[in-house]
Amino acid sequence: MKNKTAITGAELITSLGLDAESTWKGILSGDRGIQPYEGSEYKVAARVKGLDAESLGLHPRDSRIMDTHSLMLMKSTREAYSAAGITASRIAPEDIAYFAAMGMVDYRTEDLLQAVLKSLDNDGKLNYNSFYKEGFQNIHPLWPLSMLNNISFCQVAIDLKIKGDNTTFSAHSDSGMHALIEAACSVHEGHSKIALAGGVSEKVSAMNIARSMTFGIMNTETDLCRPFASDRIGTLPGEGSGMVVLETLDDAEKRGIKPLALMTGYGLAFGRPSEGNCASAEAVASASLQALKSAGISPDEIDLLIAHGDGTLEGDKNEILAINKVFKSSLNDLHVYSSKSSLGHLMSGASAVDMVLGIYIMKNDIIPAVYGSYSMDSTAGFRIVQDAPLPKKIRKIMINSQSYEGQCASIILEKYK
Amino acid sequence: MVTSLGLEVEENWSNALAGISGIQKLSYPETEHSRIQAAGTVKSDDWKKLCQELDPASNKADERRTKFALWAAQKAYSDAALNSGTKERAGVILAAGLGINRLEDIHHWLTDDQKFDYQKFINEYKMVHPESIIKNNSHRPAALIADRFGLMGYNATITTACASATQAFGTAYRAIRRGDADIMLAGGADSMINPVGLIFFVLLGAASQSDGDPASACRPFDRKRSGLVMGEGAGIAVLEEEEHAKKRGAKIYAEVCGYATTMDAYKVTAPDPKGRGAELSMKKALDNAAMDPENIDYINAHGTSTKLNDSAETMAIKNVFGPHAQKLAINSSKSLTGHLIAASGGPEFIFTALSVNRDEIHPTINLTNPDPKCDLDYVANTKRQKQVRAAISNSFGFGGQNASIVIKKYIGHAGA
Numbered sequence: 001m002k003n004k005t006a007i008t009g010a011e012l013i014t015s016l017g018l019d020a021e022s023t024w025k026g027i028l029s030g031d032r033g034i035q036p037y038e039g040s041e042y043k044v045a046a047r048v049k050g051l052d053a054e055s056l057g058l059h060p061r062d063s064r065i066m067d068t069h070s071l072m073l074m075k076s077t078r079e080a081y082s083a084a085g086i087t088a089s090r091i092a093p094e095d096i097a098y099f100a101a102m103g104m105v106d107y108r109t110e111d112l113l114q115a116v117l118k119s120l121d122n123d124g125k126l127n128y129n130s131f132y133k134e135g136f137q138n139i140h141p142l143w144p145l146s147m148l149n150n151i152s153f154c155q156v157a158i159d160l161k162i163k164g165d166n167t168t169f170s171a172h173s174d175s176g177m178h179a180l181i182e183a184a185c186s187v188h189e190g191h192s193k194i195a196l197a198g199g200v201s202e203k204v205s206a207m208n209i210a211r212s213m214t215f216g217i218m219n220t221e222t223d224l225c226r227p228f229a230s231d232r233i234g235t236l237p238g239e240g241s242g243m244v245v246l247e248t249l250d251d252a253e254k255r256g257i258k259p260l261a262l263m264t265g266y267g268l269a270f271g272r273p274s275e276g277n278c279a280s281a282e283a284v285a286s287a288s289l290q291a292l293k294s295a296g297i298s299p300d301e302i303d304l305l306i307a308h309g310d311g312t313l314e315g316d317k318n319e320i321l322a323i324n325k326v327f328k329s330s331l332n333d334l335h336v337y338s339s340k341s342s343l344g345h346l347m348s349g350a351s352a353v354d355m356v357l358g359i360y361i362m363k364n365d366i367i368p369a370v371y372g373s374y375s376m377d378s379t380a381g382f383r384i385v386q387d388a389p390l391p392k393k394i395r396k397i398m399i400n401s402q403s404y405e406g407q408c409a410s411i412i413l414e415k416y417k
Numbered sequence: 418m419v420t421s422l423g424l425e426v427e428e429n430w431s432n433a434l435a436g437i438s439g440i441q442k443l444s445y446p447e448t449e450h451s452r453i454q455a456a457g458t459v460k461s462d463d464w465k466k467l468c469q470e471l472d473p474a475s476n477k478a479d480e481r482r483t484k485f486a487l488w489a490a491q492k493a494y495s496d497a498a499l500n501s502g503t504k505e506r507a508g509v510i511l512a513a514g515l516g517i518n519r520l521e522d523i524h525h526w527l528t529d530d531q532k533f534d535y536q537k538f539i540n541e542y543k544m545v546h547p548e549s550i551i552k553n554n555s556h557r558p559a560a561l562i563a564d565r566f567g568l569m570g571y572n573a574t575i576t577t578a579c580a581s582a583t584q585a586f587g588t589a590y591r592a593i594r595r596g597d598a599d600i601m602l603a604g605g606a607d608s609m610i611n612p613v614g615l616i617f618f619v620l621l622g623a624a625s626q627s628d629g630d631p632a633s634a635c636r637p638f639d640r641k642r643s644g645l646v647m648g649e650g651a652g653i654a655v656l657e658e659e660e661h662a663k664k665r666g667a668k669i670y671a672e673v674c675g676y677a678t679t680m681d682a683y684k685v686t687a688p689d690p691k692g693r694g695a696e697l698s699m700k701k702a703l704d705n706a707a708m709d710p711e712n713i714d715y716i717n718a719h720g721t722s723t724k725l726n727d728s729a730e731t732m733a734i735k736n737v738f739g740p741h742a743q744k745l746a747i748n749s750s751k752s753l754t755g756h757l758i759a760a761s762g763g764p765e766f767i768f769t770a771l772s773v774n775r776d777e778i779h780p781t782i783n784l785t786n787p788d789p790k791c792d793l794d795y796v797a798n799t800k801r802q803k804q805v806r807a808a809i810s811n812s813f814g815f816g817g818q819n820a821s822i823v824i825k826k827y828i829g830h831a832g833a
Contacts, residue, residue, distance in 0.1 A: 041535030065685070094679065094697055102576065104516075104555060109523050109533040116523045117531055126524045128612060133450035136616040144617045145685055145815070147515060150577045154816030157680045163694065166680050166818060167584050170513065170555040170576040178573045182588065185595060191677070191705075206535040207522075210542035211550040268597065270508065270563045270572040283569065286505070405560035407572045 001294050005184040006252035006259035009084030009245030010356045011076045014343050015046035024360045027368045028389050033343050034236050036223050041206045044223040046238035046344030065145045068203035070152035072241035077156045077196055084245035089255050097165035097192035099183040101175035101199030102149035103348040106207035114138035165191040173401040176351025177409030181266045183246050198243035201349035215277045215404050217312045227309030227338035228316050228380050229373040235310040238344020242352030261359045265295025265412035272406030278315035279402040284322035291410035300330035306354045306399045309338030310345050320380045331381040341371040351401045358397045358413045365393050418489050418764050420650035420754040421457035430771055433779035434800045438632035439754050440646055452619045455631035456610050457648030457755025478561055480548050485651035486558035486606035494566055497655040503567035508598050509559045510573045510589045512581030512605025514759030516553025518613045519546055558606055570598045580814030581605055582762030586822050587676035589656050599661040605760035606651035623723055636783035637720035637749035638727050638791040645721045648755025652763025671773040672827040675706025681817030688725055692733030698819035699737045706823040710738045715778055715808040717769040720749025721756055728790040746803055748781045748796045762812040769810040773824050776804050
């Protein structure tokens with residue numbers, strides 16, 4: 001990137017807390033958001049707790065079509081907006097951009113259940129003629145809006161009166177990177193003066209778990225997600241949202257706001273192996289190399305890599321190969337972190353959450369431990385912090401993200417001096 | 418591209434110019450009681466041909482909208498005469514809609530006391546129809562296209578309802594402008610002609626429930642318009658950096674020269690009746706193109722045939738263009754193809770580019786009783802030959818996301 005992007009606001013909602021501070025403290029204390037849920041459809045998940053429409057002051061008319069993902073997006077965007085002092089700076093609504101990554105929206109079966117029951121023949125078979133005739137009228141007339149992931153996004157825009165440049169990307173972790181990158185480009189290219197950017201996970205549900213199981217990426221046996229460990233067997237689902245505020249460094253300085261960190265580079269790539277649902281090692285490496293080039297730095301300047309590291313067999317294998325290749329010369333000194341052992345896999349929410357964690361890591365000069373990855377994959381040439389958090393000066397971070405379909409992206413964060 | 422008008426760009430174009438409607442009586446199974454009786458379904462013979470002619474690897478993709486996407490990509494790729502082999506600086510940005518949701522997924526896992534059994538559903542996840550949970554993944558079409566053609570660069574998927582495809586073109590345009598890619602396949606594919614889709618817009622009160630002649634069900638800007646008529650299909654175009662295209666001697670249809678997107682921040686249930694978000698979107702797109710309103714000769718409108726959109730869009734055009742609004746030719750491709758929802762901006766972008774390239778504009782059909790609130794020149798019922806120096810294609814999404822893209826005649830640049 002020719003110009004540096006200032007990050008002037010950041011907020012998180014995760015299974016460890018409804019804000020960035022409590023999430024950070026939880027991660028450092030070795031808390032795990034991933035919990036077993038006996039008797040629930042999700043055996044193990046990192047779920048967000050204590051978030052409801054009432055506490056957000058939302059009108060029932062609006063919250064009728066909002067599910068967990070909408071509430072997380074609403075809260076994290078509001079908090080980031082307010083942290084960046086946008087109101088005080090009187091930025092016009094049409095100069096505020098908003099880019100978010102949203103996952104697939106799965107219907108709540110209870111929303112459709114009555115319609116299905118009222119569309120059955122006497123012998124219990126589903127009869128579409130009855131469904132189209134009357135059965136469908138048992139569905140709330142606004143239900144369709146709850147199925148469009150951009151509607152949650154527009155509700156936030158209405159709440160904060162954001163009218164500028166915007167897009168909703170979908171559906172896996174890479175989409176969070178797309179939102180962050182397009183937002184940064186938006187402020188640099190003059191499409192907006194300031195941009196809110198981030199992502200929100202899907203709500204953990206039976207549908208969403210079935211989808212991950214079909215992809216073959218889920219750990220269905222234990223309650224540990226073990227990124228880069230030799231005994232990793234899959235990932236675990238998580239809920240959460242991350243939101244940042246981006247503007248050009250010039251604009252932030254003019255507003256008198258001290259940036260939390262700088263975003264200085266990015267890379268985008270695609271590639272999938274002939275077998276398996278993950279990105280290819282070549283594509284992961286290509287995104288990383290492009291990001292280094294765009295930031296104008298060399299691999300040995302990276303103090304920490306926040307990897308995608310989702311604890312899947314093939315995904316981690318390819319990311320290890322890519323890291324080994326990109327960081328060849330400095331591999332023994334490279335620390336790698338993955339937030340998924342604590343927070344689960346947030347899919348469309350993952351990249352923005354990792355960016356906010358990166359900001360906290362640089363601010364505190366501490367690398368958190370990766371819970372559960374005690375026995376490293378023998379092919380990995382880098383280090384991960386295994387027990388207690390490790391104090392280390394962190395000036396430059398790379399963040400990686402991949403989808404199960406082959407999309408990859410990397411972003412470079414730098415400390416603001 | 419593929420729509421109810423045909424399988425190839427030229428077939429779509431000649432039918433559009435002739436004002437032939439692609440909208441027919443709904444032919445989906447068990448729909449005799451459906452409130453929607455007219456739809457722009459891709460003709461069954463065309464669908465068969467598409468499945469036969471799609472390369473075997475792509476044909477395995479299943480899922481209707483994904484096959485539309487792969488078909489349109491295959492055609493666009495060969496029209497652009499791009500050679501095979503992997504390309505590091507080429508990517509894909511596609512629009513995607515809802516995907517298929519099946520009532521069977523609920524029905525099959527009901528308990529005896531008529532509740533949904535979550536645990537059993539998860540335990541038996543292998544019995545869930547793959548199109549419900551994995552093949553409906555929004556970013557799957559973009560991934561399959563990139564994999565098929567070796568496009569190893571930027572690969573993203575946009576889900577902003579009906580604004581999606583125009584945002585996909587706009588995002589791809591920006592990526593090329595800033596040097597992130599030389600070539601981007603952009604556009605969208607969608608089909609909501611399925612059980613949940615058929616009640617979706619009925620519940621929202623946006624669908625036409627006309628049971629008259631299907632071909633006249635979609636009547637944008639007409640006083641008797643009764644709502645949107647669904648269509649399906651895909652429209653994908655190859656955007657390429659100018660020097661890159663010239664160097665390889667590519668045929669250039671037109672030049673994308675501006676893009677903007679805005680939000681109404683009004684209501685999620687209705688567009689701003691004054692069209693302020695749409696107005697801002699067109700204004701910012703003109704700014705981005707460094708053009709005056711007088712440089713525009715034609716607007717491919719969002720024109721959904723709903724009461725709210727058509728009058729608000731008209732008002733927005735008047736506010737942006739002032740007296741020049743009367744000189745603009747405006748049309749709605751949806752009058753011919755139906756509304757392709759997330760993909761709608763795909764075919765409309767292609768029609769707009771062809772109008773710029775060929776100085777011909779397809780008609781808005783079924784415009785026989787002009788709405789006094791829609792009092793501009795909508796190229797009613799008969800095609801128009803007119804010089805089109807530059808044009809705008811508009812797409813406005815449910816929830817209030819607006820996108821406008823500006824396309825102008827390609828004349829090359831001095832010194833380039």
